[in-house]
Amino acid sequence: MRSKCASSPSSAKTRAATARIFSRLRRASARSGRPVLEVMGGLFHRRELLSGGASAYSHRRTGDASTSECRAHTAVVRMVRAHSHPEERTMSLPLEGKxxxxxxxxxxxxxxxxxxxxxxxxxxxxxxxxxxxxxxxxxxxxxxxxxxxxxxxxxxxxxxxxxxxxxxxxxxxxxxxxxxxxxxxxxxxxxxxxxxxxxxxxxxxxxxxxxxxxxxxxxxxxxxxxxxxxxxxxxxxxxxxxxxxxxxxxxxxxxxxxxxxxxxxxxxxxxxxxDTESLRRALGMAQGADAVPAAIRTMGEGNPTGRIxxxxxxxxxxxxxxxxxxxxxxxxxxxxxxxxxxx
The missing domain is CATH 3.40.50.720 (NAD(P)-binding Rossmann-like Domain)
Structure with a gap:
């Protein structure tokens, strides 16, 4: 079933909410120097995108947002992507925005x-x-x-x-x-x-x-x-x-x-x-610096993969x-x- 949030803004109320949210995102981006999409992710976590009423964040978490604000959320995502640089539009990295x-x-x-x-x-x-x-x-x-x-x-x-x-x-x-x-x-x-x-x-x-x-x-x-x-x-x-x-x-x-x-x-x-500096340092103290490479190889030989x-x-x-x-x-x-x- 298609989500209610799949629609684009249609009402004056929705358009106003969209503009308000996007304006806040742009100001936050200018202040922090961070990409707009990254700012958006952070503000969703902090529940700061909407002032008053149910938020897009709470819709995502609890499903209790109004239809207009739900549509506003979708519109903001589209608007942010449209105004971002190409490299900012694809949130493909696994930990992007975290x-x-x-x-x-x-x-x-x-x-x-x-x-x-x-x-x-x-x-x-x-x-x-x-x-x-x-x-x-x-x-x-x-x-x-x-x-x-x-x-x-x-x-x-x-x-x-x-x-x-x-x-x-x-x-x-x-x-x-x-x-x-x-x-x-x-x-x-x-x-x-x-x-x-x-x-x-x-x-x-x-x-x-x-x-x-x-x-x-x-x-x-x-x-x-x-x-x-x-x-x-x-x-x-x-x-x-x-x-x-x-x-x-x-x-x-x-x-x-x-x-x-x-x-x-x-x-x-x-x-x-x-294979860390601390391991190599410990091996050096125990066996001498010249013996470290051989010691590392020996440790690896005992592993099913043949290395550490x-x-x-x-x-x-x-x-x-x-x-x-x-x-x-x-x-x-x-x-x-x-x-x-x-x-």
Missing amino acids: VAVVTGGASGVGLGIAQEFVDQGARVVITDLQQGPLDQAVATIGPKSSGIVADVTRLANMEAMYQEVIARHGHLDAVVANAGIGAHAPLGAITEEQFDRTFGVNAKGVLFTVQPAIALLPPGGTIVIIGSTASIQPPAGMGLYGGAKAAVRAFIRSWIQDIKGSGIRMNVLSPGAV GDPREMGKAAAFLSSDASSFITGVELFVDGGMAQV
């Missing part, structure tokens, strides 16, 4: 995820502990990114970070809880400090990343938590790390029930070995879980490990 936060985004897997999100159309805010690495990462990612110093283990820090994101972009659509640390200590040698730090960043930090975001995400918003194959296959000496990542998996199983009806989806993405992962591959998987292509996927742990945890 605003995403990636914690621990200044290096490694987080940086790869942020780069992939921008390539797929999103505006990305990365967080990390120091301004210098953030500035370098933003320069690498490009103008659709920005950085905020924030400590995931401090709830007040994360709440303030999200408020800054809203101030900059007007809305939030996707969160990637990537910040994490490794820990290697066999049973019998684990210290209280190691336990507190590992679980503080890898478990409490995930909680403090996710919890303040829930109230800001719209229906269709997404959360991706970066786990690890260590959640099910922790090697010797990695009990702390594996335990913290297993805790994250348990979080998700409960949280998807807590947020039932919100329209928000959350999943765990668990990488295996990934790349940060951008983690980014592609995170982008999938943050896009409409995964609209019926929530609560899963997706292993992006070349099959290593499955054999």
Whole structure:
């Protein structure tokens, strides 16, 4: 059946509503320097297109808009596309118009995820502990990114970070809880400090990343938590790390029930070995710099794919879980490990 919103404006009331909405879009675009289509997506999320009465946004979400405003919504979409540059008319990128936060985004897997999100159309805010690495990462990612110093283990820090994101972009659509640390200590040698730090960043930090975001995400918003194959296959000496990542998996199983009806989806993405600077640095410290290339090859030979992962591959998987292509996927742990945890 054809939707009521398929009609073009016909009444004076509809034409007036169309003109009013489009005028607001053009002013917002001029103020922000953002494409009109992108502004439109943000304003729909914030319910700011219509002043008074039922909005096109509420029609889309609840179906209670009047026919004239419904037609106005369709007309605005057509008008915006007609007045946009050709490259703005096709919203073909999976994350086009979305605003995403990636914690621990200044290096490694987080940086790869942020780069992939921008390539797929999103505006990305990365967080990390120091301004210098953030500035370098933003320069690498490009103008659709920005950085905020924030400590995931401090709830007040994360709440303030999200408020800054809203101030900059007007809305939030996707969160990637990537910040994490490794820990290697066999049973019998684990210290209280190691336990507190590992679980503080890898478990409490995930909680403090996710919890303040829930109230800001719209229906269709997404959360991706970066786990690890260590959640099910922790090697010797990695009990702390594996335990913290297993805790994250348990979080998700409960949280998807807590947020039932919100329209928000959350999943765990668990990488295996990934070729990052931190991995190469750790191998260099353990075996010497000259031995790193051979060590990387050896690690790959044990994988069913014959190699280890790349940060951008983690980014592609995170982008999938943050896009409409995964609209019926929530609560899963997706292993992006070349099959290593499955054999």
